[in-house]
Amino acid sequence: MKREWDLLHTPGPTPIPPSVERSMNQPMIGHRGGKAKDLIDAIAPKLKPVFGTSGEVLVVTGSGTSSLEASVVNTTKPGEKVIVVVAGAFGDRFAQICETYELDVVRVEVPWGKAVEVAQVEEALQEHRDTKAVFLTHCETSTGVMHPVEKVAERVKSMSSALVIVDGVSSIGGAEVKMDQSGIDILVSGSQKAMMLPAGLAFLAVGAQAWSVIDENPRPRFYLDLRKYRQQLEGGQTPFTPALSLLFGLQQVLELLEEEGLDRVFERHQTMKEMTRDACRALNLPLLVSDEDASATVTSIRPESFEAEQLRKVANEEFGLILAGGQKHMKGEIFRIGHMGFCRPANVLQYIGILEIVLKRLGHEFEPGAGVAAAQAAYLERTREE
Amino acid sequence: MKREWDLLHTPGPTPIPPSVERSMNQPMIGHRGGKAKDLIDAIAPKLKPVFGTSGEVLVVTGSGTSSLEASVVNTTKPGEKVIVVVAGAFGDRFAQICETYELDVVRVEVPWGKAVEVAQVEEALQEHRDTKAVFLTHCETSTGVMHPVEKVAERVKSMSSALVIVDGVSSIGGAEVKMDQSGIDILVSGSQKAMMLPAGLAFLAVGAQAWSVIDENPRPRFYLDLRKYRQQLEGGQTPFTPALSLLFGLQQVLELLEEEGLDRVFERHQTMKEMTRDACRALNLPLLVSDEDASATVTSIRPESFEAEQLRKVANEEFGLILAGGQKHMKGEIFRIGHMGFCRPANVLQYIGILEIVLKRLGHEFEPGAGVAAAQAAYLERTREE
Structure with missing residues (x-):
């Protein structure tokens, strides 16, 4: 293929x-x-x-x-x-x-x-x-x-x-x-x-x-x-x-x-970060980095109930979803999601939706749909009219 | 833009x-x-x-x-x-x-x-x-x-x-x-x-x-x-x-x-159909067509609690999600989702995730994440190892 x-x-x-x-x-x-x-x-x-x-x-x-x-x-x-x-x-x-x-x-x-x-x-x-x-x-x-x-x-x-x-x-x-x-x-x-x-x-x-x-x-x-x-x-x-x-x-x-306007570009990245992080929390996926220190462009997850490399393998083979692994001593410890550049909230909804299926395959425990719902809520909160 | x-x-x-x-x-x-x-x-x-x-x-x-x-x-x-x-x-x-x-x-x-x-x-x-x-x-x-x-x-x-x-x-x-x-x-x-x-x-x-x-x-x-x-x-x-x-x-x-193999291509379309239909049911979106008569390539929804054209407008303006409206006497009555050709289950997860946000904007009642969860379940069911 x-x-x-x-x-x-x-x-x-x-x-x-x-x-x-x-x-x-x-x-x-x-x-x-x-x-x-x-x-x-x-x-x-x-x-x-x-x-x-x-x-x-x-x-x-x-x-x-x-x-x-x-x-x-x-x-x-x-x-x-x-x-x-x-x-x-x-x-x-x-x-x-x-x-x-x-x-x-x-x-x-x-x-x-x-x-x-x-x-x-x-x-x-x-x-x-x-x-x-x-x-x-x-x-x-x-x-x-x-x-x-x-x-x-x-x-x-x-x-x-x-x-x-x-x-x-x-x-x-x-x-x-x-x-x-x-x-x-x-x-x-x-x-x-x-x-x-x-x-x-x-x-x-x-x-x-x-x-x-x-x-x-x-x-x-x-x-x-x-x-x-x-x-x-x-x-x-x-x-x-x-x-x-x-x-x-x-x-x-x-x-x-x-x-698009640079301000809106930066806003969009912040939104994608928050959607991703809130989804991970809802899916019981431990975030490597605190909210305060987290990047707007890449999110690292350090899984406990499954192998990070196994998740990357299934996501790649079944959905063509390409995520990054850890580097140096974090190899095998974490996986990383890039959400930057030509990437929009719709892409976050997509990769979270895919991740839920992959997590299911790996036997990870979570409520189906909860990750996407959390990402949606984060999106709605950030785009709320004041 | x-x-x-x-x-x-x-x-x-x-x-x-x-x-x-x-x-x-x-x-x-x-x-x-x-x-x-x-x-x-x-x-x-x-x-x-x-x-x-x-x-x-x-x-x-x-x-x-x-x-x-x-x-x-x-x-x-x-x-x-x-x-x-x-x-x-x-x-x-x-x-x-x-x-x-x-x-x-x-x-x-x-x-x-x-x-x-x-x-x-x-x-x-x-x-x-x-x-x-x-x-x-x-x-x-x-x-x-x-x-x-x-x-x-x-x-x-x-x-x-x-x-x-x-x-x-x-x-x-x-x-x-x-x-x-x-x-x-x-x-x-x-x-x-x-x-x-x-x-x-x-x-x-x-x-x-x-x-x-x-x-x-x-x-x-x-x-x-x-x-x-x-x-x-x-x-x-x-x-x-x-x-x-x-x-x-x-x-x-x-x-x-x-x-890909023609059999698998046709299977993929069946999967996308079932994911879409199950998601619509979970989101309280009335399907125009019965399961028996439904197409593998396009799904029509006849909404009751909101205007079909309003949904299309918000989906288009906010997410660039382009859906079709009704034709002839069904204009304004239904909206149609194409799921064919260069389209995969990952795309279904994406448009259902987006639709949920749009439905929220329109005040439609449903449980957030339920549509995506239903689509995931349909996918998992169809790809289950016997």
């Missing part, structure tokens, strides 16, 4: 809207010609509000990790001290990159499934006054935690001149980040999550303070040298060959976001 | 599978060249089992109605007597075509929402011994009734030499018709229903007795002269310019049907 009826609900990659697919299937254009310039010039201003910034958002041809690496190599020199919040697989990746580039890494360890407390970063910063940058993850995809990056940024900025660098790979496009307002210096993301595109584009929104550090930084870098991207962007160009079909798609994604 | 997240659940047109969309978007080929011949030769044998026949299935470029008209003009002479079962808008159309072509039409009228009884056709045939053909509809799309066409055909064949001509527009590809085995002489269909294609292709499966009538029939006809289609098909050709992109798509549709 080709399984084109699959229902992709991993926390990235995510489904591509048909109009975006069509946009990507355009005749190729020369990347140094006028059409490419028009494309890049059209994209640039529309990316800014998605990142909550009035500054440049650079587009690198690469996966999300290239943007993490770019944020490290452009802002730091070997031997400098940095704080990295590690609360899951992607915080750990940030730390690994920093270590690879010979930084003095102070890890603020947070248990998987919990959000960092602002006080933890504050304490680390008090202890390490020579910290040059604080790295943290907005949505920790491996657990479904959303860290209070704005609050952390405000605190860091109030007590030091350290840069605040945020991984927004699985949140940007699905959750708001007030980059400029909160003082975040660099906010990075990728294309294959709430941005509704295939993987292949990495984004870096860079603020003024970050640029002053980047401009002075002598560390060798070539492909990921952000100065090149900024300079070329001014002329509607890219320093290296851009992934044009993805840019065609990005232009359409930005039109879709504008058409 | 472009509304590409729409959920199309009308009884035609229906959603197009992505692989079929891709197949249609191929570079154009000459319709008299070898590639077109290969295409037509590949399609021809695979269409036969879908129509339950070992005879030719002709493909006409036209909408479904062109195949109804072709079945009339090719088999009848002015003044001949025919019986037409009229139990809805499409039975009526068959009768109108027959009247237009100056036939002596005996209408067997059946109340909308009920299936014809074999005895009714038997009586009409006894009264009208000179009947040359009996026309009837398999799935009456306007009501969601599935007529017992096989039983009617067997009875007609046992007592007369009249041809049996069946409109299978909204059933073929979703429900089995044993054309050869039951004695049906002509079985027609269109592309935009359970065949998962855009409109534009009309199909006519023609049996041996029908051909002997068609070959001798002097009635003038040109574009719809089935003899031309049969003759050209032998050489892998069509008499007139074929809708090639739709044929590209048809080839892929037939591969999808073969891949």
Whole structure:
């Protein structure tokens, strides 16, 4: 079976809207010609509000990790001290990159499934006054935690001149980040999550303070040298060959976001989160993350009465419902549902309806229909006319 | 809003599978060249089992109605007597075509929402011994009734030499018709229903007795002269310019049907029907059609506590769920749900989940989640291991 009826609900990659697919299937254009310039010039201003910034958002041809690496190599020199919040697989990746580039890494360890407390970063910063940058993850995809990056940024900025660098790979496009307002210096993301595109584009929104550090930084870098991207962007160009079909798609994604309205896009993700979480509670499915720390784009469940991998297998084989498993030490412990990007409350009703059948197959105890009813109630509550 | 997240659940047109969309978007080929011949030769044998026949299935470029008209003009002479079962808008159309072509039409009228009884056709045939053909509809799309066409055909064949001509527009590809085995002489269909294609292709499966009538029939006809289609098909050709992109798509549709297996395709439609009907019962939604007469591809609901059009409006505006209204005198009286073609049990769970929210908005009384739970139970019952 080709399984084109699959229902992709991993926390990235995510489904591509048909109009975006069509946009990507355009005749190729020369990347140094006028059409490419028009494309890049059209994209640039529309990316800014998605990142909550009035500054440049650079587009690198690469996966999300290239943007993490770019944020490290452009802002730091070997031997400098940095704080990295590690609360899951992607915080750990940030730390690994920093270590690879010979930084003095102070890890603020947070248990998987919990959000960092602002006080933890504050304490680390008090202890390490020579910290040059604080790295943290907005949505920790491996657990479904959303860290209070704005609050952390405000605190860091109030007590030091350290840069605040945020991984927004699985949140940007699905959750708001007030980059400029909160003082975040660099906010990075990728294309294959709430941005509704295939993987292949990495984004870096860079603020003024970050640029002053980047401009002075002598560390060798070539492909990921952000100065090149900024300079070329001014002329509607890219320093290296851009992934044009993805840019065609990005232009359409930005039109879709504008058409719906960013506020409503973020609202929709909040609604899907609450529908999903209320349904899980009604189905006696233990949520890994507390309401306060939960992500708007991905929900993790740590089942007790059955194997997470067994649920994923049955959901996949019987309904084509593709969910994610756990990563690293949480492999087999949890399963994760992505609800971001080209995903709507109707999709939540669908996957909860399917999950109930799968849970039945696994012998899990719950009242049939209770999950869907809880999701409906959450939806109705959030869309209630005041 | 472009509304590409729409959920199309009308009884035609229906959603197009992505692989079929891709197949249609191929570079154009000459319709008299070898590639077109290969295409037509590949399609021809695979269409036969879908129509339950070992005879030719002709493909006409036209909408479904062109195949109804072709079945009339090719088999009848002015003044001949025919019986037409009229139990809805499409039975009526068959009768109108027959009247237009100056036939002596005996209408067997059946109340909308009920299936014809074999005895009714038997009586009409006894009264009208000179009947040359009996026309009837398999799935009456306007009501969601599935007529017992096989039983009617067997009875007609046992007592007369009249041809049996069946409109299978909204059933073929979703429900089995044993054309050869039951004695049906002509079985027609269109592309935009359970065949998962855009409109534009009309199909006519023609049996041996029908051909002997068609070959001798002097009635003038040109574009719809089935003899031309049969003759050209032998050489892998069509008499007139074929809708090639739709044929590209048809080839892929037939591969999808073969891949899943026709038996399983028909089973899936039965499952979706039962899920939908059980859900409606649990939600206190009055079904227009009895279990015995109900179609596998479309379900009609005649609400009492709210306006059908209001439900359609809210479902459409809030969720992009597109349902059909009633036709002719049933306009405003019923709404219809299409569950055919590129549609699976997961889609039923989704539209029932949505309908519950819409019903809540309309003040209809029911237990939240009960519809989805009933659909789940019907699914589990039908997929139970013996």
